[in-house]
Amino acid sequence: MLQNTNDKKPKSEAPTKPSASPDPLAAALKYIARVHGYHVTDSVIWSGLPQTSNTLGIGILGRAAANCGLKALPDRKDIGSIPPAALPCIVAMKNSEMLILTGFDKEAGTVELLAPLVQAAKLHQSLAEFEDNYSGYAIFFQPAVDSSGKSERVLGFDGHWFWSTITSYWRDYVHVALAALLINLLALASPLFTMNVYDRVVPNNAIPTLWALAIGVILSLVFDAILKIARGQIINVAGKQADNALASKIFAHALAIDFEKRPASSGQFANHIREFENVREFITSSSLVSLIDLMFIGIFIAVLFLLVGSVAVVPLAAIPVVLGISLFVQAPLSGAIEKSHKESAIRHAILVESIANLDTVRALNAESSMQTKWERSVAASSGAIMKGRFWALIAQSGTGFVQAFVSIGIVVWGVYLISSGDITMGALIAAMMLSGRVLAPLANVANTLTRLRQTLHSYKILNDIMNTETERKPGRTYINKRITSGSVEFKGVDFRYPGAEDDSLKNISFKIAPGETVGLIGRVGSGKSTIGRLTSGLYYPSDGAVLIDGTDTRQFDPADLRANVGFLSQDNVLFSGTVRENISAGDPFADDDALIEVARIAGVEEFVAQNPLGYDLQVGEGGRFLSGGQKQSVALARILLRKPRVLFLDEPSSHQDLASERRLIARLKEHNRADTTVIISTHRMSLVELTDRLITLDYGKLALDGPRKEVLQKLQELGAVNASQQAGKDAAL
Numbered sequence: 063m064l065q066n067t068n069d070k071k072p073k074s075e076a077p078t079k080p081s082a083s084p085d086p087l088a089a090a091l092k093y094i095a096r097v098h099g100y101h102v103t104d105s106v107i108w109s110g111l112p113q114t115s116n117t118l119g120i121g122i123l124g125r126a127a128a129n130c131g132l133k134a135l136p137d138r139k140d141i142g143s144i145p146p147a148a149l150p151c152i153v154a155m156k157n158s159e160m161l162i163l164t165g166f167d168k169e170a171g172t173v174e175l176l177a178p179l180v181q182a183a184k185l186h187q188s189l190a191e192f193e194d195n196y197s198g199y200a201i202f203f204q205p206a207v208d209s210s211g212k213s214e215r216v217l218g219f220d221g222h223w224f225w226s227t228i229t230s231y232w233r234d235y236v237h238v239a240l241a242a243l244l245i246n247l248l249a250l251a252s253p254l255f256t257m258n259v260y261d262r263v264v265p266n267n268a269i270p271t272l273w274a275l276a277i278g279v280i281l282s283l284v285f286d287a288i289l290k291i292a293r294g295q296i297i298n299v300a301g302k303q304a305d306n307a308l309a310s311k312i313f314a315h316a317l318a319i320d321f322e323k324r325p326a327s328s329g330q331f332a333n334h335i336r337e338f339e340n341v342r343e344f345i346t347s348s349s350l351v352s353l354i355d356l357m358f359i360g361i362f363i364a365v366l367f368l369l370v371g372s373v374a375v376v377p378l379a380a381i382p383v384v385l386g387i388s389l390f391v392q393a394p395l396s397g398a399i400e401k402s403h404k405e406s407a408i409r410h411a412i413l414v415e416s417i418a419n420l421d422t423v424r425a426l427n428a429e430s431s432m433q434t435k436w437e438r439s440v441a442a443s444s445g446a447i448m449k450g451r452f453w454a455l456i457a458q459s460g461t462g463f464v465q466a467f468v469s470i471g472i473v474v475w476g477v478y479l480i481s482s483g484d485i486t487m488g489a490l491i492a493a494m495m496l497s498g499r500v501l502a503p504l505a506n507v508a509n510t511l512t513r514l515r516q517t518l519h520s521y522k523i524l525n526d527i528m529n530t531e532t533e534r535k536p537g538r539t540y541i542n543k544r545i546t547s548g549s550v551e552f553k554g555v556d557f558r559y560p561g562a563e564d565d566s567l568k569n570i571s572f573k574i575a576p577g578e579t580v581g582l583i584g585r586v587g588s589g590k591s592t593i594g595r596l597t598s599g600l601y602y603p604s605d606g607a608v609l610i611d612g613t614d615t616r617q618f619d620p621a622d623l624r625a626n627v628g629f630l631s632q633d634n635v636l637f638s639g640t641v642r643e644n645i646s647a648g649d650p651f652a653d654d655d656a657l658i659e660v661a662r663i664a665g666v667e668e669f670v671a672q673n674p675l676g677y678d679l680q681v682g683e684g685g686r687f688l689s690g691g692q693k694q695s696v697a698l699a700r701i702l703l704r705k706p707r708v709l710f711l712d713e714p715s716s717h718q719d720l721a722s723e724r725r726l727i728a729r730l731k732e733h734n735r736a737d738t739t740v741i742i743s744t745h746r747m748s749l750v751e752l753t754d755r756l757i758t759l760d761y762g763k764l765a766l767d768g769p770r771k772e773v774l775q776k777l778q779e780l781g782a783v784n785a786s787q788q789a790g791k792d793a794a795l
């Protein structure tokens with residue numbers, strides 16, 4: 063095999079966050095993480111966080127801390143009550159400055175501080191001076207630990223995704239329960255009022271008593287209404303906050319999911335994530351109220367016993383009957399719900415795939431086959447929905463019948479007791495009213511149980527998603543080694559895609575020196591793109607190792623690795639938005655000069671300059687308002703903006719015409735004079751001219767590796783390259 067050892071030296075150090083600006087909170091967090099044994103970079107701190115500013119804000123500090131393996135605990139504390147073990151912590155000063163408190167000596171009356179951006183020099187202040195300026199607000203940090211007590215790095219959040227969020231609103235739910243208790247007690251007012259009117263007011267013509275009772279009951283009704291509004295509003299507000307926090311966690315997790323564990327169908331996956339609607343609906347809806355009301359049935363039964371004695375047995379006996387009916391329908395109902403959920407996920411996948419690829423569907427006249435798939439799926443899910451509705455109807459009619467039966471039972475039994483003088487007429491009417499309160503939540507029980515089951519089913523699906531491994535493994539500590547040179551080494555790499563039958567790469571070994579420009583050639587499906595995916599850490603080898611700067615890619619935090627290794631894939635998928643937004647997707651605060659420079663190199667300038675909207679030109683969903691070549695240029699620009707140390711370009715000019723390609727090559731040549739290691743996977747001879755060295759792949763195995771001219775010579779000898787290709791035309795290498 064031909065070998066090449068190019069030993070160009072790097073010229074400067076690549077920044078990990080392109081448009082890094084002074085960020086005191088991030089600097090403080092880095093310092094504190096280092097004290098706790100975690101070495102983190104800006105890329106790691108910012109990984110997966112919403113970027114609404116180019117500096118870290120207090121609102122997302124907790125999530126940034128979790129990215130660093132820490133738990134942030136904001137608290138109001140006097141300096142005297144801060145335990146030394148809680149140091150270092152961040153203290154907020156009255157002038158809004160954030161400082162790191164590293165120590166204090168109460169006896170000596172001194173305080174030791176660090177300004178986050180100038181960590182070299184410690185500041186010493188007297189305790190009195192510090193207290194004058196201290197706002198009283200501090201943020202403490204402790205290592206996040208998992209259930210077994212092991213230190214754990216989690217993605218932006220700690221604790222169980224659902225329960226830790228819900229339990230953080232426990233005070234609100236206690237208030238809801240208290241309000242429910244009062245509402246249920248107040249519900250006794252009307253029946254008791256009616257009973258007293260019939261039994262005492264009417265026989266004695268006691269009009270003043272009537273008014274006293276009426277005022278009392280009206281007041282109780284007013285309280286009841288106020289409490290109901292308050293309870294509904296607490297559920298609303300707590301539910302909305304929980305909903306926001308949960309939705310944020312779910313989306314962050316979906317974005318961070320390990321590629322190897324990624325579900326096969328994006329449409330189904332998206333539908334599963336939509337299951338959250340059911341959970342959201344439950345925690346913010348009247349079903350929760352019905353469930354709480356169910357717990358107060360005992361109060362009404364007890365009062366019924368006091369008022370009408372044995373008649374209370376009638377509604378009491380109805381409880382197990384209604385519960386029995388509700389439970390009886392649960393099994394077939396839940397089966398139908400699960401089936402309809404499954405079918406709706408499949409339907410959603412068909413819908414997403416068809417609408418997203420409408421051009422292709424039409425071009426292939428594939429409407430009929432998509433329509434057939436759609437109609438089959440609709441039929442399957444509507445069958446399940448119908449079955450579900452049938453069982454819900456059975457439950458509804460069954461409980462309705464029991465309710466009517468209870469009313470008649472109370473009247474008949476009550477009349478016997480009235481004639482034997484055991485109860486009064488008023489008591490019987492009150493009993494009728496109270497039995498309504500017993501049966502109202504019971505009548506809803508089948509519905510509530512169905513909603514609960516639906517919610518639990520959705521919760522289970524979401525829980526499975528949230529338990530799917532993310533690419534940043536909990537318990538892992540990544541090294542804080544900056545990628546400075548950009549050397550790439552594959553050491554005996556085997557790789558098989560998840561679920562694939564065969565290895566896509568077999569025993570691949572090569573070494574690329576910093577700053578080298580290497581061409582990767584080989585027939586279709588020989589594994590060129592796979593090498594790019596492994597180099598950028600989208601996947602990791604099944605066997606062997608990929609080393610960047612001499613370090614295994616698995617040792618780098620994925621965010622750090624990808625900040626330094628740019629991978630231009632063949633797909634060139636853009637996001638809805640402007641050209642500017644797409645180029646700066648990885649760094650929303652990049653300055654215009656940097657943006658224009660990469661746009662020039664990638665060829666974006668060529669078409670943007672001629673458009674009146676310039677960089678504000680909308681690209682459409684997936685970039686469909688742009689041509690293939692224009693999309694490719696934007697995709698290249700957004701990779702270049704990150705100033706990666708290693709750049710893997712997968713067919714960077716496949717959509718360009720010859721003239722554009724020639725200009726692109728000239729600009730890339732000029733750009734490559736910088737200290738970037740470049741790997742170009744291509745079928746085009748013109749791009750091969752850019753390289754110093756060529757590696758050829760054949761069915762996932764490395765075939766040749768050496769200086770470009772020697773490899774091309776060898777290929778020619780082997781008959782794979784003909785003279786015309788050497789002359790510079792495209793080649794099917």
Ligand SMILES: Nc1ncnc2c1ncn2[C@@H]1O[C@H](COP(=O)(O)OP(=O)(O)OP(=O)(O)O)[C@@H](O)[C@H]1O
Nearest residue numbers: 559560562566584585586587588589590591592593
């Ligand atoms: N996500 C995937 N899951 C399973 N197998 C895959 C996946 N992606 C690629 N492969 C398989 O891996 C092998 C190598 O694919 P790769 O995309 O690396 O080839 P390539 O040399 O880049 O091809 P091309 O020149 O067409 O871009 C192929 O056999 C392909 O079928």
